[in-house]
Amino acid sequence: MSEWLPPESESPEEAVPTTGPAVGRDEWVAREGERRVSRAGWAGTVEERLRRVPWWAWLMLFVAAGSLMPVFESSGYVRLVGFNTVVYMMLALGLNLVVGWGGLLDLGYIAFFGVGSYVYAIFDSAKFGYHVPSILIIPAATIVGALVGLLVGLPSRRLSGDYLAIVTLFFLELFETVATNGNQIFGHDITGGSFGISTVFPLSFAGHTLAVQHNGIFAVSYYYLAIVMFVIVYVSLFFVNNSRTGRAWRSLREDPLAAEVMGMPVNWLKLTSFATGAGVAALAGTISTALNASVYPLNFSPVVLITLYAMVILGGSGSQPGVVVGAFLVSVLLQVLQDPGQARVLFYLVIVVGVIAAYRVSVRLAIVAASTAVFGIATHAIAASFHHSWVDGAHGGLAGVLANWVVVPERLTPWVGQVAYLLLLVGMLCATQLRGRLRLVTLPPTLYLAAFVWENQMIPNPGPARYIVLGLLLIVLMIVRPNGLLGERRVEIN
Amino acid sequence: MSANGAPPLLELNAVDTYYGQIHILQALSIRIAAGELVCLLGGNASGKSTTLKTILGIVQPRNGTVSIEGEDVTKRPTSYRIARGLAIVPENRRLFAPMTVLENLEMGAYLRGGGSKEDFDRVYELFPRVYERRTQLAGTLSGGEQQMVAMGRALMSRPRLLLMDEPSMGLAPILVERNFEIIKQVHESGVAILVVEQNANVSLSIADRGYVLSTGRLVLEGKAAELRENDDLRKAYLGH
Numbered sequence: 196m197s198e199w200l201p202p203e204s205e206s207p208e209e210a211v212p213t214t215g216p217a218v219g220r221d222e223w224v225a226r227e228g229e230r231r232v233s234r235a236g237w238a239g240t241v242e243e244r245l246r247r248v249p250w251w252a253w254l255m256l257f258v259a260a261g262s263l264m265p266v267f268e269s270s271g272y273v274r275l276v277g278f279n280t281v282v283y284m285m286l287a288l289g290l291n292l293v294v295g296w297g298g299l300l301d302l303g304y305i306a307f308f309g310v311g312s313y314v315y316a317i318f319d320s321a322k323f324g325y326h327v328p329s330i331l332i333i334p335a336a337t338i339v340g341a342l343v344g345l346l347v348g349l350p351s352r353r354l355s356g357d358y359l360a361i362v363t364l365f366f367l368e369l370f371e372t373v374a375t376n377g378n379q380i381f382g383h384d385i386t387g388g389s390f391g392i393s394t395v396f397p398l399s400f401a402g403h404t405l406a407v408q409h410n411g412i413f414a415v416s417y418y419y420l421a422i423v424m425f426v427i428v429y430v431s432l433f434f435v436n437n438s439r440t441g442r443a444w445r446s447l448r449e450d451p452l453a454a455e456v457m458g459m460p461v462n463w464l465k466l467t468s469f470a471t472g473a474g475v476a477a478l479a480g481t482i483s484t485a486l487n488a489s490v491y492p493l494n495f496s497p498v499v500l501i502t503l504y505a506m507v508i509l510g511g512s513g514s515q516p517g518v519v520v521g522a523f524l525v526s527v528l529l530q531v532l533q534d535p536g537q538a539r540v541l542f543y544l545v546i547v548v549g550v551i552a553a554y555r556v557s558v559r560l561a562i563v564a565a566s567t568a569v570f571g572i573a574t575h576a577i578a579a580s581f582h583h584s585w586v587d588g589a590h591g592g593l594a595g596v597l598a599n600w601v602v603v604p605e606r607l608t609p610w611v612g613q614v615a616y617l618l619l620l621v622g623m624l625c626a627t628q629l630r631g632r633l634r635l636v637t638l639p640p641t642l643y644l645a646a647f648v649w650e651n652q653m654i655p656n657p658g659p660a661r662y663i664v665l666g667l668l669l670i671v672l673m674i675v676r677p678n679g680l681l682g683e684r685r686v687e688i689n
Numbered sequence: 690m691s692a693n694g695a696p697p698l699l700e701l702n703a704v705d706t707y708y709g710q711i712h713i714l715q716a717l718s719i720r721i722a723a724g725e726l727v728c729l730l731g732g733n734a735s736g737k738s739t740t741l742k743t744i745l746g747i748v749q750p751r752n753g754t755v756s757i758e759g760e761d762v763t764k765r766p767t768s769y770r771i772a773r774g775l776a777i778v779p780e781n782r783r784l785f786a787p788m789t790v791l792e793n794l795e796m797g798a799y800l801r802g803g804g805s806k807e808d809f810d811r812v813y814e815l816f817p818r819v820y821e822r823r824t825q826l827a828g829t830l831s832g833g834e835q836q837m838v839a840m841g842r843a844l845m846s847r848p849r850l851l852l853m854d855e856p857s858m859g860l861a862p863i864l865v866e867r868n869f870e871i872i873k874q875v876h877e878s879g880v881a882i883l884v885v886e887q888n889a890n891v892s893l894s895i896a897d898r899g900y901v902l903s904t905g906r907l908v909l910e911g912k913a914a915e916l917r918e919n920d921d922l923r924k925a926y927l928g929h
């Protein structure tokens with residue numbers, strides 16, 4: 196028992212009367228040490244050991260693993276994905292600062308990524324002939340990003356929920372408009388318009404240029420540089436979060452009124468969190484632009500913003516390691532999902548896990564599984580008896596196995612697909628709203644429809660399909676872990 | 690009060706506070722001298738919390754002034770008033786639930802850089818239980834413990850005037866008594882206190898003076914001992 200007690204809970208003895216419960220003389224609360232229970236057996240031991248590993252050890256482990264990647268992987272494509280993942284992780288850290296810690300709904304976040312990118316591109320490209328040393332332009336772009344953040348935040352005076360969301364959304368739109376039409380601002384070309392700036396110089400330090408490619412292959416130096424920047428951002432934000440300001444942000448998010456009566460300068464604190472996040476995004480923009488040697492307005496579309504939010508929410512908004520893991524998973528996932536075969540495996544996996552999470556291992560789960568299977572086999576048999584071309588669409592691999600169950604025609608009449616899609620939406624609504632037996636009845640056809648729509652509509656269009664899988668994954672995760680993978684458990688005042 | 694000519698620590702002068710079109714506080718005047726213990730009594734919805742909000746600048750009065758030591762702070766933000774020596778234990782405590790007790794205390798001393806060791810020690814001395822629970826999340830504390838942390842948090846800013854909004858709400862009778870003992874102790878250390886209470890009996894027994902609010906108007910004021918003898922008040926609050 197005693198080894199479960201953390202050292203700090205060794206309570207002083209004086210204040211506690213020990214002679215049993217006396218009427219009217221209760222203790223203020225029962226002593227906690229005696230009430231703490233930990234999971235028994237090895238699981239509890241492992242859990243406790245893991246909890247004692249300090250944060251920097253995890254970070255070092257993570258960085259070491261990441262740094263080894265290029266050693267084992269020589270493909271330029273994979274290395275590029277690695278680089279983009281690190282940039283995403285940096286962006287997620289900044290967004291977490293604004294959303295998770297500051298509690299501000301910033302829908303224009305990606306525009307600050309754009310500000311950093313354009314500052315770098317304008318002052319380090321053949322387009323205008325400037326060649327500012329990287330050691331200057333990187334901090335400068337970061338500061339410009341933060342200042343623009345300050346400017347955007349200032350007019351949204353109280354920086355409260357809906358109002359800030361709409362202002363930042365407007366700012367994102369404004370940014371895109373300016374970037375796309377920036378080739379004719381008062382007769383001057385500043386941003387290159389919709390063609391962007393495509394002659395950006397690579398990073399250079401002390402006259403030494405870091406080539407983007409090495410023998411036609413992605414230069415690993417950028418990957419390592421991104422990792423170094425990521426570590427710097429991570430560690431600085433860690434200390435900010437554990438400073439008085441970081442705690443003030445959190446208390447502000449929790450109870451603005453209580454924070455105000457503690458004397459906190461509420462607006463200023465919100466503004467600093469907003470601007471710091473913007474600065475981090477701008478920083479990520481510089482290195483990303485240098486590597487891509489170009490910048491286009493389309494790089495900063497709302498899709499990127501949504502992806503970033505998915506990373507933060509999936510990982511656990513507010514938890515620094517959480518959003519890093521979230522960014523890593525989503526970024527890798529989006530790559531994996533580009534292959535329809537892999538997307539298919541994941542799709543069914545998510546559905547199976549989702550159903551299991553909803554029902555646990557129970558009789559009902561068995562009923563759902565069995566009736567879904569039977570439902571499919573029956574449907575398949577009926578379809579096949581009409582005409583063999585109705586079930587001839589799928590071949591090989593998992594698709595081949597599934598072809599005995601899901602009806603995949605050689606050519607699907609468009610309206611059938613659309614009706615199926617609509618039915619699926621209705622079925623999903625029923626499955627989430629209904630309870631008990633009714634749900635049990637609607638679930639198998641809905642699951643089957645999901646498979647049908649997936650095989651016939653999604654597999655031919657991998658573009659939207661991967662975002663749908665991502666969305667599904669988020670939904671399932673919200674059921675299983677409402678606060679994200681590593682999110683803090685919420686504590687309500689009771 | 691201002692017998693020696695010095696301006697009172699806090700003065701509300703003919704304050705009118707509105708929520709939108711609703712007139713809540715009506716020509717309310719209150720003064721508290723340094724080191725005094727004053728209680729503000731009144732039924733539900735009589736405007737007690739609104740008075741405290743007006744003092745702190747969370748709501749702005751439409752007419753009248755709020756001054757601290759003679760300085761008109763009516764137009765000043767809340768943080769300025771806190772810096773001038775006010776602090777509050779809010780109604781329902783309003784601790785920062787997902788933060789530890791220690792962090793809650795630190796936030797109380799936000800304007801003083803997070804508080805010195807002496808500040809923490811002073812709170813721990815008043816509330817040994819708070820020390821024992823310092824690494825626990827505030828949201829998981831019992832109601833009584835939360836009350837102690839809320840009070841400790843307010844004391845962390847070394848206030849000269851402590852405002853307390855219904856500190857004994859939800860406490861067992863024995864804890865109410867204990868709570869008022871602590872209030873007295875804090876008062877004896879030189880802090881002026883304005884305590885808002887429904888419990889007229891106990892609060893008048895420790896207060897120097899009292900005010901009684903009824904639908905936003907001051908209906909009674911005077912020395913605590915006199916108020917205790919007042920027939921109307923006894924009928925309304927003391928029940929005998």
Ligand SMILES: Nc1ncnc2c1ncn2[C@@H]1O[C@H](COP(=O)(O)OP(=O)(O)OP(=O)(O)O)[C@@H](O)[C@H]1O
Nearest residue numbers: 708711713731732733734735736737738739740780
């Ligand atoms: N933000 C607000 N907007 C509109 N009306 C409000 C607002 N806050 C309080 N009121 C109203 O003002 C009146 C006085 O409220 P106040 O909180 O000051 O009462 P109180 O004396 O503290 O009561 P209690 O003892 O129940 O806490 C109430 O009728 C309340 O409904």
Ligand SMILES: [Mg+2]
Nearest residue numbers: 737738780854
């Ligand atoms: Mg009240």
